[in-house]
Amino acid sequence: MQSTGSWYEVRTESGEMIRCRLRGQFRIKGIKTTNPVVVGDHVQFIIEPDGCGYITTLEPRKNYIDRKSTNLSKITHIIAANIDRAFLVVTMKEPRTSLGFIDRFLVSAEGFRIPVCLVFNKYDIYAEEEKKEIEALRSIYEKIGYETLCTSTVTGEGIETLRAMMAGRVSLCSGHSGVGKSAIVNAIDPSLHLKVGSISDVHSKGKHTTTFASMFPVGDGFIIDTPGIKEFGLIQYKPEEIRDYFPEIRQFNGQCRFSNCSHVHEPGCQVLEALENGDIAPHRYENYLNILQGEDMNIADWQLR
Numbered sequence: 083m084q085s086t087g088s089w090y091e092v093r094t095e096s097g098e099m100i101r102c103r104l105r106g107q108f109r110i111k112g113i114k115t116t117n118p119v120v121v122g123d124h125v126q127f128i129i130e131p132d133g134c135g136y137i138t139t140l141e142p143r144k145n146y147i148d149r150k151s152t153n154l155s156k157i158t159h160i161i162a163a164n165i166d167r168a169f170l171v172v173t174m175k176e177p178r179t180s181l182g183f184i185d186r187f188l189v190s191a192e193g194f195r196i197p198v199c200l201v202f203n204k205y206d207i208y209a210e211e212e213k214k215e216i217e218a219l220r221s222i223y224e225k226i227g228y229e230t231l232c233t234s235t236v237t238g239e240g241i242e243t244l245r246a247m248m249a250g251r252v253s254l255c256s257g258h259s260g261v262g263k264s265a266i267v268n269a270i271d272p273s274l275h276l277k278v279g280s281i282s283d284v285h286s287k288g289k290h291t292t293t294f295a296s297m298f299p300v301g302d303g304f305i306i307d308t309p310g311i312k313e314f315g316l317i318q319y320k321p322e323e324i325r326d327y328f329p330e331i332r333q334f335n336g337q338c339r340f341s342n343c344s345h346v347h348e349p350g351c352q353v354l355e356a357l358e359n360g361d362i363a364p365h366r367y368e369n370y371l372n373i374l375q376g377e378d379m380n381i382a383d384w385q386l387r
Contacts, residue, residue: 090119090137092127097299102127102135120146121295121306122163122252145194147187147254162254162295162306167247171201171257171266174212179258181219185369187256188228189319192327199229199247203262206234222363226329235265245270245301252297254306267307271300276307321374328370330362346371 092100104119119125119140126139146163170187172179184200191198200223202216220230231247233240247253248270255263264276295308319327321344326332331345331353339350348354356362 090125092125092135092137093297093299100127100129100135102137105136105138117160120160120163121297121308122146122165122254124164145196147190147194147196147256149186149190161256161308164252165196165254165306166251168196168198168254168256169201169244169248170198171203171255171261171263173204173258173261174202174208174216176204176207177258177260179261181365182369182372183258185366186373189324189327189373192329193319193323197229199231201240201244201257201266202230202232203266204234205232205239206236222366226366233266235262235269238269241266241269248303248305249301251303252306253303254308256308259309263307267298267300267305270305271298274298274300319373324370324373328366330356330366331370344374346374 088103090102090104092102094100102125119137123143124141125137126141127135127137129135143163145165146160147165147168148158148160150158168187168191170184172184188198200220202220205213205216208216216232220232224230229247231240231243233244235241244266255267257263268274268276295306297304297306322342325335325345334345334352334356337352338345338348340348343351343353345351345353353362353367357364357367
């Protein structure tokens with residue numbers, strides 16, 4: 083299922099697309115999100131005599147990725163549901179993806195243990211120093227269990243690998259505007275002809291080309307292409323949840339002097355010792371502190387050091 087505003091395109095088991103709307107009472111069932119039904123959802127619907135489809139039931143979700151709504155900070159916005167693997171497309175420039183954005187996306191995915199692959203796109207435009215920075219980042223994230231891949235829709239680098247990774251799965255493709263999400267989807271399946279945007283000369287930011295999240299059948303799987311995300315504000319997590327959502331911190335559960343250690347200032351903290359020894363990346367720990375303190379909007383880009 084995919085959303086296009088107040089209408090929803092529902093794909094039946096036979097592959098037929100049915101335009102549906104929500105019944106009025108569907109919106110008042112205690113749903114505290116900007117979008118009660120989202121791309122990737124499984125639903126039941128009926129077709130009225132007027133030919134219009136109406137969604138009657140939302141099936142339980144196995145998982146989803148959500149964030150704070152930009153304008154309504156106490157309300158969440160679900161990006162997509164029922165995801166087998168998420169691909170976060172990041173770029174080192176034109177535009178640059180902040181490390182804070184990356185880590186907040188990963189925390190949201192960890193809530194449901196959704197596997198994430200970091201896709202370093204536009205590899206053909208980087209200078210050698212930028213490629214070295216990418217390799218350093220890949221080493222950091224692979225060490226803590228995340229897959230990474232370098233891609234270029236210009237040279238074709240990594241596209242076949244990406245296509246194989248998406249085969250037979252429901253894959254979410256997300257990231258900032260301008261990082262090349264739609265271009266990647268086009269490269270995987272040229273028949274889709276998705277609109278590809280340009281980069282603003284003023285701020286080197288991407289321009290939105292995907293207005294609504296959409297799901298496309300590709301081979302024996304599906305790809306969810308999402309609108310560009312400017313910032314990734316997290317919903318309110320408990321401190322112990324945040325600790326669990328950083329794999330390199332989670333591995334020290336139960337090993338500190340105090341069982342309820344916050345890994346911030348306590349003596350005998352194994353996380354602080356690992357940080358001091360260089361076993362935890364400084365930018366990851368800084369982002370852990372930022373999330374712990376609720377500083378989850380407009381996070382500065384921590385440079386590797």
